[in-house]
Amino acid sequence: MSTNTIFGASAITSLYGLVLPGILSTGIKWYILKRSTGKGTNVLSGMLYNQVTLTVVMTVIGLVGLIVTNPAQMILPDGQWQHALPLACGAALGLVVLLSLLAVNRHTGGPILRLLAVALRPLPRTIREKGETLLAQIGTFQAAGWRFHLAIAGINVVDGLLIGLLIYLSAAWAARVAVPMSVLIWLCAIVFVLGKIPISVANLGVREVTLVGLLAGYGVGRAEALLMSMILFSSLIFMAAIGLVYWLVWAVQARKTGHPGDDLAA
Numbered sequence: 001m002s003t004n005t006i007f008g009a010s011a012i013t014s015l016y017g018l019v020l021p022g023i024l025s026t027g028i029k030w031y032i033l034k035r036s037t038g039k040g041t042n043v044l045s046g047m048l049y050n051q052v053t054l055t056v057v058m059t060v061i062g063l064v065g066l067i068v069t070n071p072a073q074m075i076l077p078d079g080q081w082q083h084a085l086p087l088a089c090g091a092a093l094g095l096v097v098l099l100s101l102l103a104v105n106r107h108t109g110g111p112i113l114r115l116l117a118v119a120l121r122p123l124p125r126t127i128r129e130k131g132e133t134l135l136a137q138i139g140t141f142q143a144a145g146w147r148f149h150l151a152i153a154g155i156n157v158v159d160g161l162l163i164g165l166l167i168y169l170s171a172a173w174a175a176r177v178a179v180p181m182s183v184l185i186w187l188c189a190i191v192f193v194l195g196k197i198p199i200s201v202a203n204l205g206v207r208e209v210t211l212v213g214l215l216a217g218y219g220v221g222r223a224e225a226l227l228m229s230m231i232l233f234s235s236l237i238f239m240a241a242i243g244l245v246y247w248l249v250w251a252v253q254a255r256k257t258g259h260p261g262d263d264l265a266a
Helices: 003-016 022-037 040-069 084-104 106-119 125-142 146-174 181-196 206-218 222-257
Strands: none
Touching: 003 022, 003 222, 022 040, 022 181, 040 084, 040 125, 040 146, 040 181, 084 106, 084 125, 106 125, 146 181, 146 222, 181 206, 206 222
8 A cells, every 4th residue: 555545545534524523534544545455344453543542642642741731720820629630630641541551451452352252243244254353453453562552652642742733833823822832732632632522523613612711721812712723723624625636636547547445536
């Protein structure tokens, strides 16, 4: 599978993300890669592992950022609940890390997969076999070893944090929002995680409420926070525009060659 196909699938996913809520838009990427490789179950297991890993990484980053900066001190300077946020985030962080370690360990995660396999038995044979194949492929990630999981986590840190932070820094600078970089880090993580929940399209509404509400404690006005949000939204529009170009080009190629994976728009 070429890098161009993967990038094009990601861009088209951004395009469909303007109409499909939350993580549901990633189904488009799975469909394209499945048509391109002919290995839908393999692609699904890989995407599932990567999406879960990325979400866990961003959740950990967000919780650590909230513990370190404790924005409750800015929002409730005289309140008695200032220390409640770090404690709650610390408990959530411990739970996320513990569940992640149990899930990737084959001795503790294996029984969960076997229980899921038992739950598939009442389903029709075709669906049951596909589900069992998916569970078996997920099981291979549990046997991959800690170095593999740490390497994937590191890649997701670069993908989800460094690139996202650069976008947030640029948006904050353009909107004249002056807050510490540490605040932008956990803002980026929070908006990312909330964006995975299928409750909004292209994060509209969720992103604005989050930025306006949380940045207010740092003296950022509503207008500046909304402007920053719209700049962030424009980056999604830019990626979606690239996806539209891929969509049109692949549609033309599909009519000429009928290449699998180029027929999404056909």
